[in-house]
Amino acid sequence: MRHFTSKGGELFAENVALSAIADKVGTPVYVYSAATFARHYDVFAKGFEGTDALIAYSVKANSNLAILTLLGKRGAGADVVSGGELTRALRAGISPSKIVFSGVGKTRDEMRLALSAGIYQFNVESAAELDALSKTATDMKLRAPIAFRVNPDVAAGGHEKISTGKKENKFGIAWDDAPSLYARAASLPGIKIQGVDVHIGSQITQLDPYARTIEKIGGLIKSLRAGGHTIETFDLGGGLGIPYGDGGQQPPPPADYAAMVLSATKDLDVRLLFEPGRMIAGNSGVLLSRVIYTKPGETRNFLIVDAAMNDLIRPALYGAYHDVEPVLSSGEAQTVSYDIVGPICESGDTFAVQRDLPKLAADDLVVFHSAGAYGAVQASQYNTRPLVPEVLVSGSDYAIIRKRPDYDTMLSSESIPKFISR
Numbered sequence: 001m002r003h004f005t006s007k008g009g010e011l012f013a014e015n016v017a018l019s020a021i022a023d024k025v026g027t028p029v030y031v032y033s034a035a036t037f038a039r040h041y042d043v044f045a046k047g048f049e050g051t052d053a054l055i056a057y058s059v060k061a062n063s064n065l066a067i068l069t070l071l072g073k074r075g076a077g078a079d080v081v082s083g084g085e086l087t088r089a090l091r092a093g094i095s096p097s098k099i100v101f102s103g104v105g106k107t108r109d110e111m112r113l114a115l116s117a118g119i120y121q122f123n124v125e126s127a128a129e130l131d132a133l134s135k136t137a138t139d140m141k142l143r144a145p146i147a148f149r150v151n152p153d154v155a156a157g158g159h160e161k162i163s164t165g166k167k168e169n170k171f172g173i174a175w176d177d178a179p180s181l182y183a184r185a186a187s188l189p190g191i192k193i194q195g196v197d198v199h200i201g202s203q204i205t206q207l208d209p210y211a212r213t214i215e216k217i218g219g220l221i222k223s224l225r226a227g228g229h230t231i232e233t234f235d236l237g238g239g240l241g242i243p244y245g246d247g248g249q250q251p252p253p254p255a256d257y258a259a260m261v262l263s264a265t266k267d268l269d270v271r272l273l274f275e276p277g278r279m280i281a282g283n284s285g286v287l288l289s290r291v292i293y294t295k296p297g298e299t300r301n302f303l304i305v306d307a308a309m310n311d312l313i314r315p316a317l318y319g320a321y322h323d324v325e326p327v328l329s330s331g332e333a334q335t336v337s338y339d340i341v342g343p344i345c346e347s348g349d350t351f352a353v354q355r356d357l358p359k360l361a362a363d364d365l366v367v368f369h370s371a372g373a374y375g376a377v378q379a380s381q382y383n384t385r386p387l388v389p390e391v392l393v394s395g396s397d398y399a400i401i402r403k404r405p406d407y408d409t410m411l412s413s414e415s416i417p418k419f420i421s422r
């Protein structure tokens with residue numbers, strides 16, 4: 001599926017030529033399509049139309065305020081994992097009644113922030129966190145609405161670093177501990193039990209792990225209710241995969257996912273919560289970059305581009321595949337096998353190895369596809385490279401939604417203490 005299309009041999013984001021953005025804003029730069037973000041959200045939401053499901057967009061996938069505002073206006077809630085993400089979601093106008101707070105290490109300060117905002121649900125991941133939350137809420141004369149994130153011991157997700165639902169992962173409470181922890185939660189003054197939560201991994205391309213998870217959790221919900229607990233919500237987390245163009249396994253269409261979930265949960269009498277991230281953001285953005293040099297090596301042809309692992313770390317960190325495409329198609333039939341690398345001083349700064357592309361030259365533009373999720377949010381300033389900017393396109397309009405900092409700004413938060421003489 002391509003959301004950035006070629007017109008007259010030139011790649012566009014909606015109605016804006018990517019070359020125009022590169023000329024105006026410079027490269028590297030993330031370019032997002034507002035229409036695609038909206039469409040992905042709508043496709044997911046449509047699957048649950050007529051139900052009271054809460055679609056809490058997973059802010060970590062792409063947390064730009066403009067993106068959160070766009071999705072919030074379409075009805076999205078937010079799944080946050082830090083005080084920072086919570087602040088973003090609130091600032092984007094997302095109602096606290098649509099915010100869930102996930103993560104294994106919520107601090108007391110973050111709990112206080114979320115409690116005073118009045119968020120919808122805390123997804124609690126340990127006994128220690130439960131106690132801290134109850135104490136924090138009690139001190140504020142509040143009760144925290146919670147679900148336990150239960151580890152269903154289901155394998156899912158494309159890469160070991162993003163698989164989360166196995167026993168040996170750090171996430172969630174152990175399956176066998178659920179009854180005693182729910183009982184403990186029921187006895188705590190600052191806690192109101194509201195539901196059950198799972199998140200089994202990311203870039204999941206099959207429905208089966210979800211189906212097995214729902215079956216297991218369905219059984220748990222029934223036994224918790226039999227034990228006298230009120231279970232109103234079932235948060236199924238995120239994780240639905242996207243096509244990366246590598247010919248790998250195709251993820252199921254969101255409509256199939258929704259149909260399966262609705263059918264498998266129809267007798268559970270719960271409000272469904274979802275935390276999709278990649279599915280909404282991934283193919284809504286590209287990383288636009290310019291070739292600095294070509295360098296024929298002894299055994300490889302290197303394409304040295306101005307984007308680097310600090311801008312898009314997924315290939316270096318997970319061996320992730322991102323489709324690469326020239327912005328201008330030269331019509332050249334002859335291809336060259338390139339190793340596409342950035343300027344950072346590490347061999348890991350490699351986007352692709354032996355990738356066949358039409359012959360390219362210095363100053364040519366290329367895009368890395370499927371970079372809207374876990375791209376800009378994982379960027380750093382390593383090698384003192386400015387944090388990569390972001391541009392949002394809507395029709396024939398575009399706006400810079402995160403600007404490239406200049407060097408003064410980059411250095412402005414650092415200081416040299418007096419005890420170091422200059």
Ligand code: LLP
Pocket residue numbers: 058061079102103162199201202203237238239240275276277278279314318373374
């Ligand atoms: N909910 C929870 C509790 C999560 O931990 C995550 C992702 C999501 C929802 C959203 O999952 P999604 O729908 O986006 O798969 N940086 C990695 C991905 C890490 C995912 C972490 N958790 C990457 O670049 O592939």
